[in-house]
Amino acid sequence: MYRFKVSAPGTVLLCGDCNKSCVAASLDMRTVLTFSSFPTEVVRRDFIEIKFSSIRLHMKIPLRIFLLHFHKKNYDQIYNREQLFESVKNFIKFLTGFPGNYDPDNRAHQLSLQAFFFLLVTISYKKDFIIKSSFIVELSSKLPIGEGLGSSASFVVCLAACFWRWYLLQQGTVRYIFNTIDLAHIKESALFCEYIVYTSSSLINISISTNGVVTEFNEEMSKNSFDVPSMKILLVFSNVSKKIEKSIKIIVEENLSFYVDLILNRIETISQKFIQILQKINEETVSLKQQEIVETNSVRLINYYKDLVDLIQMNQGLLKALGTSHPNIDAICSIARDSSLGAKITASCEGGYVFILLLPSDSDELDEYIQDLIKIFESHNYSTKIASLNCSGVRVE
Numbered sequence: 010m011y012r013f014k015v016s017a018p019g020t021v022l023l024c025g026d027c028n029k030s031c032v033a034a035s036l037d038m039r040t041v042l043t044f045s046s047f048p049t050e051v052v053r054r055d056f057i058e059i060k061f062s063s064i065r066l067h068m069k070i071p072l073r074i075f076l077l078h079f080h081k082k083n084y085d086q087i088y089n090r091e092q093l094f095e096s097v098k099n100f101i102k103f104l105t106g107f108p109g110n111y112d113p114d115n116r117a118h119q120l121s122l123q124a125f126f127f128l129l130v131t132i133s134y135k136k137d138f139i140i141k142s143s144f145i146v147e148l149s150s151k152l153p154i155g156e157g158l159g160s161s162a163s164f165v166v167c168l169a170a171c172f173w174r175w176y177l178l179q180q181g182t183v184r185y186i187f188n189t190i191d192l193a194h195i196k197e198s199a200l201f202c203e204y205i206v207y208t209s210s211s212l213i214n215i216s217i218s219t220n221g222v223v224t225e226f227n228e229e230m231s232k233n234s235f236d237v238p239s240m241k242i243l244l245v246f247s248n249v250s251k252k253i254e255k256s257i258k259i260i261v262e263e264n265l266s267f268y269v270d271l272i273l274n275r276i277e278t279i280s281q282k283f284i285q286i287l288q289k290i291n292e293e294t295v296s297l298k299q300q301e302i303v304e305t306n307s308v309r310l311i312n313y314y315k316d317l318v319d320l321i322q323m324n325q326g327l328l329k330a331l332g333t334s335h336p337n338i339d340a341i342c343s344i345a346r347d348s349s350l351g352a353k354i355t356a357s358c359e360g361g362y363v364f365i366l367l368l369p370s371d372s373d374e375l376d377e378y379i380q381d382l383i384k385i386f387e388s389h390n391y392s393t394k395i396a397s398l399n400c401s402g403v404r405v406e
């Protein structure tokens with residue numbers, strides 16, 4: 010019998026354009042997965058049970074039905090990920106007859122089951138381990154679904170980490186911290202799943218959910234991670250669905266003009282300056298650690314954070330000039346600006362959530378100020394919460 014938990018963070022795009030250079034950070038609002046397996050002799054009938062509370066999905070499937078459909082010999086000659094995904098979709102079509110509340114018209118239900126079985130089968134085929142006992146996967150998340158905080162990436166990274174650790178345990182390998190090789194396998198599996206199931210090829214969200222921290226990307230390839238203190242932010246919901254609006258990529262494709270190129274070049278310049286300041290914060294943090302100083306709100310550091318605030322504000326202004334904004338987002342940014350803070354959407358397209366970077370401080374006065382700011386947002390019907398950036402990536406709990 011095995012029982013363990015894994016979790017993975019969300020993602021916030023701090024600055025820049027995903028198609029060029031940008032900076033993204035792990036958000037300490039995590040998806041948590043609990044795995045439990047049971048020896049055959051302790052259950053009357055072998056089963057696979059799925060409990061995804063965030064989307065109110067509960068299924069219990071006879072293990073023999075799963076094994077009959079996905080018997081490895083059926084795929085030895087034709088196996089590739091695209092063909093296997095078609096088999097997964099065919100299998101899910103018949104799940105309405107089993108105990109549970111699966112709704113085939115509920116897109117979140119459908120995609121979640123596709124991701125679950127796609128990862129379970131691909132990892133078990135690839136590593137050639139046999140699924141022969143009942144198991145339960147329970148999953149919940151603090152991340153709102155589809156609102157620009159990397160919820161699908163966090164979900165698939167958790168699943169990939171779960172099935173990878175289950176494989177390791179069957180091999181007699183017990184690790185409580187994923188090593189570099191583990192993380193590479195988890196990232197590869199999660200990326201293929203995100204691409205095939207969710208038709209998204211964003212390496213950024215998968216990379217952040219896997220590895221965590223604050224990272225510089227260039228054309229979606231990770232370059233540098235920064236040793237900086239944990240960052241506090243306000244997360245403000247704009248009451249606008251992210252998927253309603255257009256992404257930067259679509260706007261660029263529809264407006265191949267000098268004006269659009271000029272704005273994108275300005276965003277790239279801001280992104281490079283943002284990276285330079287993070288490097289300075291990195292150097293200052295390393296220096297303080299070497300001196301065994303735990304202070305994270307020195308005058309120099311606070312000035313660097315003020316520079317980041319200015320750049321975040323400018324970045325959002327340029328996104329607005331591109332047409333990737335909404336009156337609700339503009340109102341949130343205006344309130345932040347009145348408080349000498351910068352606000353920006355959390356992803357590469359508007360809608361969903363806006364984040365506000367808070368300056369580091371241990372002052373009770375500042376805490377009261379933040380609570381007052383939260384009350385202002387909530388008085389305008391924008392739900393707001395304090396969150397942290399720069400947390401660890403996928404991990405065993």
